[in-house]
């Protein structure tokens with residue numbers, strides 16, 4: 001990870017995915033374009049991946065060429081949330097979500113810096129083209145017991161920020177279904193609440209449906225061992241379905257393990273349509289309508305100016321991809 005915010009060694013990205021696992025680092029080929037366009041409602045273009053990382057504009061150009069019309073760019077700490085908000089301000093195909101990731105909250109709390117970080121998120125949430133608070137939530141997989149109080153406190157604060165600014169909430173829930181649901185019900189979920197990378201089973205899909213919570217499926221829904229997830233997909237009402245890449249992670253089949261990117265969203269969408277025994281274009285149209293209901297239209301708030309006319313301080317770090 002690049003810790004110096006001024007370092008720009010990876011195109012326009014400010015983070016670098018750990019590549020020590022011996023993966024295939026080549027980007028998969030472009031899929032056949034979709035007839036009906038969709039949006040990727042959760043991606044991390046600030047994280048560089050691959051042998052030859054792609055800048056965010058190249059990423060979005062590739063996405064556009066296969067019918068992925070736009071993305072929600074998601075931050076996970078102060079720096080990446082600032083980057084996301086700044087990039088969305090100058091890039092018409094990008095809207096932003098801002099948050100402190102649940103796995104970042106405990107260390108900030110220990111350092112006495114969580115409240116300051118939340119104050120920055122609250123400020124960013126008020127900016128144009130910031131349409132969601134996320135990803136926030138609970139992660140009992142990566143955070144040990146002693147960090148959980150900080151996670152709860154941070155999650156509850158994010159719920160309040162989302163409601164205060166009337167923004168959608170994007171939830172990260174890893175091995176914490178019951179606690180996430182309990183927190184949402186106790187604090188009061190925002191009107192538009194999205195489980196990013198939905199990981200529950202059919203029962204949880206029914207519960208979410210009862211609350212009107214959206215379920216966003218990622219590339220792992222195509223994995224061979226994901227029968228439980230596909231059962232949840234089958235159970236989820238179509239009007240609550242969303243699709244995402246969570247790029248550069250969770251690359252759909254047949255490219256599992258290789259760098260993921262928004263242009264690979266059609267692979268996930270096609271996998272979902274096949275499982276649901278429905279037409280890809282019908283599903284795309286439904287999901288696009290859902291996405292615009294949750295976040296609004298991508299052109300609802302204009303970009304501020306052309307990229308190249310921006311003062312450097314207002315662009316994402318090293319933003320000229």
Ligand SMILES: [Zn+2]
Pocket residue numbers: 042044074135246
């Ligand atoms: Zn994510």
